[in-house]
Amino acid sequence: MHRINIRAVGGREWPAGEQPADMRREAKAAGCREVRRGNRLSCMALLGALDCTAAGGGRPAADAAVHLASSYGNVADTASLVEALLRDGQPPAPLAFINSSTNMAGFYVARELGLDSPGLMLSRGSHSVLAALELLGGDAAEGQHLIGAVEECAWPLAAHRRRLRLSPDTPLAEGSYWLWLDSACERPVALLHGLRRHPDRAEVERALDETGDASRTVVLGTGITEGELTLPAKVTRQSLTGDCPHARIARLLVEFSTRPRPGHLCLVDREPASTGYLLLHLERTGAPAHAENAA
Amino acid sequence: MSTTRPRRPVYIHGAGAWTALGRGLDTHAQALAQEVPPAQRVTLDACGEAREFPFHGLAASDEDPVAAVARDALTAAGITPAQRPSCGVFFGSTCSNLAADEVAYRARMHERDAYPLDLADGHAVVAQQLAESEELGGPHFFFGTACSSSGNALLHAAAMIGRGELDTALVVGTERFNRLSLYGFDALELLARERARPFDRARDGLVLGEGAAALVLSPAPAPWRVRGGATLVDTDSPTGSSEATIARVIAQALTHAELAPDDITAIKAHGTATVLNDRAESAGLHQAFAELPPTTSLKGAIGHTLGGCGAIETALAIACVEHGYWPASAGFRHAETEPPGLAPLARPEALDGGRFLMNFFGFGGNNCAYVLERGHHAPH
Numbered sequence: 001m002h003r004i005n006i007r008a009v010g011g012r013e014w015p016a017g018e019q020p021a022d023m024r025r026e027a028k029a030a031g032c033r034e035v036r037r038g039n040r041l042s043c044m045a046l047l048g049a050l051d052c053t054a055a056g057g058g059r060p061a062a063d064a065a066v067h068l069a070s071s072y073g074n075v076a077d078t079a080s081l082v083e084a085l086l087r088d089g090q091p092p093a094p095l096a097f098i099n100s101s102t103n104m105a106g107f108y109v110a111r112e113l114g115l116d117s118p119g120l121m122l123s124r125g126s127h128s129v130l131a132a133l134e135l136l137g138g139d140a141a142e143g144q145h146l147i148g149a150v151e152e153c154a155w156p157l158a159a160h161r162r163r164l165r166l167s168p169d170t171p172l173a174e175g176s177y178w179l180w181l182d183s184a185c186e187r188p189v190a191l192l193h194g195l196r197r198h199p200d201r202a203e204v205e206r207a208l209d210e211t212g213d214a215s216r217t218v219v220l221g222t223g224i225t226e227g228e229l230t231l232p233a234k235v236t237r238q239s240l241t242g243d244c245p246h247a248r249i250a251r252l253l254v255e256f257s258t259r260p261r262p263g264h265l266c267l268v269d270r271e272p273a274s275t276g277y278l279l280l281h282l283e284r285t286g287a288p289a290h291a292e293n294a295a
Numbered sequence: 296m297s298t299t300r301p302r303r304p305v306y307i308h309g310a311g312a313w314t315a316l317g318r319g320l321d322t323h324a325q326a327l328a329q330e331v332p333p334a335q336r337v338t339l340d341a342c343g344e345a346r347e348f349p350f351h352g353l354a355a356s357d358e359d360p361v362a363a364v365a366r367d368a369l370t371a372a373g374i375t376p377a378q379r380p381s382c383g384v385f386f387g388s389t390c391s392n393l394a395a396d397e398v399a400y401r402a403r404m405h406e407r408d409a410y411p412l413d414l415a416d417g418h419a420v421v422a423q424q425l426a427e428s429e430e431l432g433g434p435h436f437f438f439g440t441a442c443s444s445s446g447n448a449l450l451h452a453a454a455m456i457g458r459g460e461l462d463t464a465l466v467v468g469t470e471r472f473n474r475l476s477l478y479g480f481d482a483l484e485l486l487a488r489e490r491a492r493p494f495d496r497a498r499d500g501l502v503l504g505e506g507a508a509a510l511v512l513s514p515a516p517a518p519w520r521v522r523g524g525a526t527l528v529d530t531d532s533p534t535g536s537s538e539a540t541i542a543r544v545i546a547q548a549l550t551h552a553e554l555a556p557d558d559i560t561a562i563k564a565h566g567t568a569t570v571l572n573d574r575a576e577s578a579g580l581h582q583a584f585a586e587l588p589p590t591t592s593l594k595g596a597i598g599h600t601l602g603g604c605g606a607i608e609t610a611l612a613i614a615c616v617e618h619g620y621w622p623a624s625a626g627f628r629h630a631e632t633e634p635p636g637l638a639p640l641a642r643p644e645a646l647d648g649g650r651f652l653m654n655f656f657g658f659g660g661n662n663c664a665y666v667l668e669r670g671h672h673a674p675h
Contacts (some may be wrong), residue, residue: 097479106528
């Protein structure tokens with residue numbers, strides 16, 4: 001993978017309460033135009049994407065691709081439609097059915113930003129944002145790309161916790177985190193040096209050593225057991241945090257990229273069904289977001 | 296970037312397909328050479344009254360179609376145990392796991408704690424299960440771009456291989472019978488009463504179908520090559536693309552395949568048989584081509600398999616060319632005259648190779664087009 005410039009990052013998380021937060025009102029208050037026909041997931045996607053582009057100090061180029069990564073996509077609306085149809089005998093309303101399409105949130109982001117570009121919706125569980133970065137590969141080093149990880153909850157939360165295989169008292173949140181990749185950006189907030197697969201433990205440990213910077217923060221994903229890897233000396237260990245389980249990696253990338261001092265992040269994880277290890281190496285430049293990047 | 300172009304050549308090494316017409320490429324090539332059977336009728340009573348819908352369903356079987364076509368494709372491609380640990384899975388579907396989930400939910404829906412969409416790993420669950428069962432250890436992806444899902448899966452698998460970031464990919468597309476899709480398209484008034492007639496002036500909508508297909512891609516030379524393609528979102532409408540965008544995605548696909556319109560031997564249109572989509576695609580194709588090469592739609596024969604149609608229709612097109620012809624557009628009789636439409640093939644046309652444009656369009660304004668190439672050969 002070539003070095004990839006991250007021009008800006010942004011996003012937000014909403015703690016899940018007894019009732020769903022009114023995303024349409026929040027999106028409207030934030031100045032989103034595309035809130036009338038979109039559903040909650042679309043509004044969340046818009047809010048996160050606008051946070052990110054605002055941090056980048058301008059509008060993405062018209063041909064900036066939008067890759068929306070989500071484990072569950074429109075889980076709330078789709079679950080409601082299935083319940084209404086099968087249990088209550090209510091056919092889907094046309095707009096609700098259209099909005100249950102998994103790529104509709106990305107469509108509204110592209111429309112809000114006036115883009116005329118490729119768009120995809122991708123999913124790989126808690127690694128959905130990594131799937132988007134991995135799929136782009138070397139192409140991410142050219143042009144502009146918006147990558148968003150957007151995850152909503154479905155109410156009642158008790159059922160949603162069971163869907164996620166979480167215990168009944170686990171706090172939940174919804175999240176929308178975005179990265180704006182821009183190859184022409186002169187002062188990126190972060191540089192993605194690599195997202196590579198390593199076939200075994202020895203290879204990934206060697207690759208971790210080769211990242212070579214004493215200021216490294218190492219995050220081990222949930223697929224790694226404690227003690228499984230021998231980490232280089234003098235690294236800072238950090239855990240994935242947040243109450244939105246499938247957006248934790250995107251949250252990590254966004255939060256790490258916005259800290260003020262330079263530093264390196266190595267995320268190591270294993271994936272179900274895949275052999276070996278996945279290693280992401282991100283460098284935070286310490287550059288302030290936006291002013292210098294403004295068009 | 297607005298397009299995706301393989302940098303090193305990418306080839307298709309094996310395929311498997313299973314639709315209402317049967318299982319296997321030869322079965323499809325033989326079926327599509329003749330008059331295809333009409334859609335079946337399914338009766339549903341989910342909304343209080345019994346309703347009959349035309350539908351192209353799979354024959355009952357104990358085998359899982361996705362696993363079956365994946366095995367067929369891997370076997371046909373001669374994938375070795377040494378290739379499996381790095382082989383990626385690119386899975387595209389509209390329904391994802393919804394069909395199985397509807398069955399599970401219907402069995403429990405009157406229990407107090409029942410809930411639908413019991414997806415522990417979200418949309419990627421089928422790709423993950425397939426990777427585990429076939430011991431394919433490379434990256435796996437779920438593509439959810441509505442009816443262009445598995446078309447995009449193939450295009451992006453080719454791009455990743457073309458960049459040298461992956462050596463082998465299994466591309467899978469599927470759509471299974473589910474009530475939400477049937478009642479949803481009914482609510483949109485897009486379903487035909489009897490059969491789908493793509494591009495026919497008397498067309499009255501689409502007929503849904505189910506099926507699965509898989510293709511194996513790698514950089515090792517083989518008769519079928521993925522020349523290149525493009526994907527582009529039209530933000531004018533969430534449910535239909537404009538003729539201008541369709542013409543543009545075709546032009547981008549040709550540019551990145553390093554071909555001119557005259558180089559195209561035949562076209563597999565998206566051809567849903569809805570009034571507006573066929574009209575936009577006709578106009579877009581007329582914009583892109585001064586003279587249209589032989590064109591077909593496969594949806595009159597197998598139904599609209601939604602997110603699965605990219606892989607399924609690609610596999611079927613390959614099967615037909617291997618048998619020496621480009622298939623007829625089942626259900627077509629008379630072209631539109633006002634505005635002028637296009638006249639797809641009413642009968643199969645003999646050919647033995649060439650370059651083939653494949654169109655796939657979906658909700659969310661997603662448009663995907665790519666070009667396949669087959670060297671000339673002796674007909675099957």
